[in-house]
Amino acid sequence: MTTESADAHRAARVPPPPAVPRPAAAVRPPRGPGRETLPPPRPGRGVRRRIVAPLLATDALATAATALLVLGTATTPAALGLLPALLLLLHSHAGLYRPGPAPRALAELPTLLGRSAVCWCAAAAVLAAVRPGQALPPVLLAGAVAGHTALVCGGRAAVHRARRRAARRRPRATLIVGTDPAARQLAAVLHAHPESGLRPVAVVTPPWLPPGGPADALPPPAGPPLPRIGSAPDITRAVIQHTVRDVVFTLPPYGDPHTAALLRRFIDQGSAVWLAGAAAAREGRTPHAGTDHLWGFACRRLETAPPRHGGRSKRLLDLTLAASALVLTAPLLLGCALAVRLADGPGVLFRQERIGRGGRTFTLLKFRTWHPSDAHEAATRWSLADEPRMSRTGRLLRRTSLDELPQLWNVLRGEMSLVGPRPERPFFVEQFLGTCPEYGARHRMPAGMTGLAQVHGLRGDTSIEDRARFDNLYIDSWSLRLDLLILLRTVASVVRLEGR
Numbered sequence: 189m190t191t192e193s194a195d196a197h198r199a200a201r202v203p204p205p206p207a208v209p210r211p212a213a214a215v216r217p218p219r220g221p222g223r224e225t226l227p228p229p230r231p232g233r234g235v236r237r238r239i240v241a242p243l244l245a246t247d248a249l250a251t252a253a254t255a256l257l258v259l260g261t262a263t264t265p266a267a268l269g270l271l272p273a274l275l276l277l278l279h280s281h282a283g284l285y286r287p288g289p290a291p292r293a294l295a296e297l298p299t300l301l302g303r304s305a306v307c308w309c310a311a312a313a314v315l316a317a318v319r320p321g322q323a324l325p326p327v328l329l330a331g332a333v334a335g336h337t338a339l340v341c342g343g344r345a346a347v348h349r350a351r352r353r354a355a356r357r358r359p360r361a362t363l364i365v366g367t368d369p370a371a372r373q374l375a376a377v378l379h380a381h382p383e384s385g386l387r388p389v390a391v392v393t394p395p396w397l398p399p400g401g402p403a404d405a406l407p408p409p410a411g412p413p414l415p416r417i418g419s420a421p422d423i424t425r426a427v428i429q430h431t432v433r434d435v436v437f438t439l440p441p442y443g444d445p446h447t448a449a450l451l452r453r454f455i456d457q458g459s460a461v462w463l464a465g466a467a468a469a470r471e472g473r474t475p476h477a478g479t480d481h482l483w484g485f486a487c488r489r490l491e492t493a494p495p496r497h498g499g500r501s502k503r504l505l506d507l508t509l510a511a512s513a514l515v516l517t518a519p520l521l522l523g524c525a526l527a528v529r530l531a532d533g534p535g536v537l538f539r540q541e542r543i544g545r546g547g548r549t550f551t552l553l554k555f556r557t558w559h560p561s562d563a564h565e566a567a568t569r570w571s572l573a574d575e576p577r578m579s580r581t582g583r584l585l586r587r588t589s590l591d592e593l594p595q596l597w598n599v600l601r602g603e604m605s606l607v608g609p610r611p612e613r614p615f616f617v618e619q620f621l622g623t624c625p626e627y628g629a630r631h632r633m634p635a636g637m638t639g640l641a642q643v644h645g646l647r648g649d650t651s652i653e654d655r656a657r658f659d660n661l662y663i664d665s666w667s668l669r670l671d672l673l674i675l676l677r678t679v680a681s682v683v684r685l686e687g688r
Contacts, residue, residue, distance in 0.1 A: 239351065240285045246343035247279060248272040251307070254336040258328065259315075271311055278303040286489060289384040289462070289482055293345035297337070300344075304337045355385030361430040362386040363423075363459075364414075365450065366438030367393055370465050374438055374485055375414055384482055386462075389430045390415045392423060394446060420453070427457055436462045441490070445653070449625040452660070456632065461490040501668055506606050509675070510599040517593060524590050528555050531581035537594060542611035545634045550603040552611060553594035557582030589682050595637050607671045608636025609659035624652050630659045633666075640670075643677040 251272040279285060282299050308329060316323035324332070359382050364371050375388040391414050417426060426432060441451040441463070454461060464487045514521075525536045538556040541549050558578040578586075585591040598604040604611070609630040612620070620627040641647075641658035662670070 239287060242347045242350075243285055243287075243344060244276060246347055247275055247340055250336065250339035250343050251275045254332060254339060255311075257335070258324070258332040271307065274310065275303065275307045278306060287348070289386065289487055291348050291351075293341050293348055296344065297341055300340050301333070301337045304340065305333050308332050308336065351385075352383045356382045359385050359387035360433040361389045362434040362436060363390055363392050363426065363432055363454075364388050364436050364438065365392040365394070365447075366465075370438040374436065374464055374482065377482055377485060381482070386434055386436065386482075388414055389432065390417050390426050392416075392435075392450075393418050394450060423450075423453070427459070432459060434460045434462060436464050436487075437490075438465045446625045449629060452626070452629050456629075463488055463490055502605065502666075502671065503602070505668060505671060506599050509606055510596045514596050514600070517596075520590070521593055524555055524585060524593065527581050528557075528585070531579045532556060541614060542635065543614055543617045543631065544603060544611055545631055547631050549614065550598070550611075552604075553597055555585055555591040555594060557586050557591050592637060599637065603634075605634040605636045607638055607640075607662075607674045608633050609639055609662070610642065610655075611635035620652055620656075624656050626656045626660055627652065629663070630656055633663045638674060638678040640674060643674050643681065 255271050279300075282303060284296060284299060284303075312324045312329050362378070364375055364378075366374070371391045371393070375391065378384060378386050378388050393416055415426075417423060435454045437451070439447065441461070442448050451461065464482060464485045528536045535556055538554045539551050540554070542552040544550050582591075595604060599606055617627075639659060640662035641655040644658060646655045646658060662674075
C-alpha cells in the first residue's frame with residue numbers, strides 16, 4: 189500500500205545505472221549481514237546477568253535483614269516483600285545495576301545512603317498510618333538508615349571485590365575501535381590494569397577514517413602487539429575467533445553513518461559496548477570520576493538492548509489483519525484483476541524477485557501495471573514515471589496503491605510483514621550496499637507492505653540514505669503500537685491518493 193521501491197530514488201543520490209549487459213544467469217542475491225556468517229552467541233547478555241544478579245541478591249537480603257532487626261514483630265511478609273522491591277526500584281533508577289568497568293562501593297556510598305533514607309522514611313510513614321502505636325521513633329529510624337546503608341555497602345563491596353578478582357583471572361576479549369594515538373594508549377592501559385576485565389585482542393580502525401597520527405611517534409604499548417583490522421570480514425573473524433564480548437569505542441559511535449553501521453553490527457552480535465575517552469565525554473551523561481574511568485580514560489557503558497523484532501506478537505498481528513483484509517477486499521481484488529485483464533490482456537499478476545529478511549529472496553506479487561520487454565528489464569529498470577507502455581488502468585492502480593494488494597498473500601505466507609522495510613530487487617540492493625553503509629541493516633526484519641519511511645513521504649524518487657535511516661529507526665524501536673500507528677497513517681495516505 190505504498191509506493192513500489194523499484195521506482196528509483198534521487199537517492200543515495202546514486203545516478204541512474206547505465207545500460208547493463210544481459211547476464212548469462214539470473215542476478216544472484218547479495219550476501220547481506222545475515223548471509224555472511226551466523227553471528228556468535230550473545231555473550232554480552234550473559235555477562236550482564238552475572239554482574240547484576242549478585243548485586244540484586246545482596247541488596248534484597250540486606251534490606252530484609254534490616255527490616256527484621258528494626259521492626260521485629262511488626263514485620264509482616266508483605267513488608268519483607270515491599271521494602272526490598274522499593275529499594276531495588278530506587279537503585280535501578282539511580283543506575284546502580286549498570287556498574288562501570290571497575291566499580292567501588294565507597295564511590296556508591298552517597299547514592300546508597302540517599303536511597304536508603306527514602307526507602308525507610310516511606311516505610312516509617314506507612315507504618316505510622318497503619319499502626320500508630322508502633323511508629324518508629326526518630327533515633328530508631330536514623331539507626332535503620334545507617335545500618336541498612338552499612339549492610340548494603342558491605343555486601344556490594346564484597347561483590348565488586350569478587351568481580352575484580354575474577355576479571356584479573358579471566359579477562360574478556362575486547363576490540364578497541366578508534367585511531368591512534370587514543371586506541372593504542374587505551375590498549376596499553378587495559379594490558380597494564382587487568383582489573384577492568386577487558387583484554388584487547390585487536391584495534392579496529394575504520395578504513396574511511398585517517399589513521400590519526402604516525403604510529404612510530406608513539407611508545408610501544410604494554411603487552412603483546414595488537415593486529416589492526418578494518419574490513420567487515422576481518423571484524424567478524426576476530427569476533428568469532430576470540431569470542432569477543434566487549435567493544436570499546438574511542439571515537440563517537442554516531443559521528444558518521446559508517447561508524448553508526450559498525451556500532452549496529454556489534455550490537456547485533458551481542459557485544460557489550462563501552463565508550464572511552466572523548467567518546468564517553470561527548471555522548472550522553474558526564475562520566476562519574478569515581479567509577480566511570482579506565483585508569484584516567486573517561487568510560488561508561490552504552491545501553492544497547494538488542495532490538496526487538498516483534499516475534500510471535502508481530503506475526504499474530506500480521507496473520508489476523510492480512511486474513512481479514514483478504515476477506516473484506518475480495519470483491520475489490522476481483523474487480524482489479526478484471527480491469528487489468530481487460531486493459532492489458534493476459535497475465536494479471538506480476539511476479540518479481542525481491543530481497544527480504546537476512547538477504548533471502550522471495551517472489552513478490554503485484555497486479556500488473558506495465559509490460560516489460562523481458563525479465564532483465566523488469567529487474568533493472570530504474571523508474572516508471574514516464575513509461576508510455578503503462579495503461580490508464582495501470583496508472584490508476586499505482587496512484588491508488590491498489591496494485592500492492594496481492595502482497596497480502598506474501599504476508600500470509602510469512603515472506604513479508606504488514607509493516608517493515610520495503611523490499612528491493614537484488615540488482616539495486618547490490619548497489620545500495622556499496623553506497624549506503626546502513627542499508628544492509630534493514631534486512632534484520634521481514635520486509636513490509638508499508639513502513640516508517642513510506643508514511644514520512646519517502647517513496648518513489650527519494651533518498652535511499654533517508655529510507656535506510658527511517659527503516660533502521662523502526663527496527664530499533666519496534667512496538668505493536670508503532671505498527672498500528674503506521675498502518676493507520678498508511679490508510680490515510682491511500683485515501684488522500686498519495687501513491688506514485
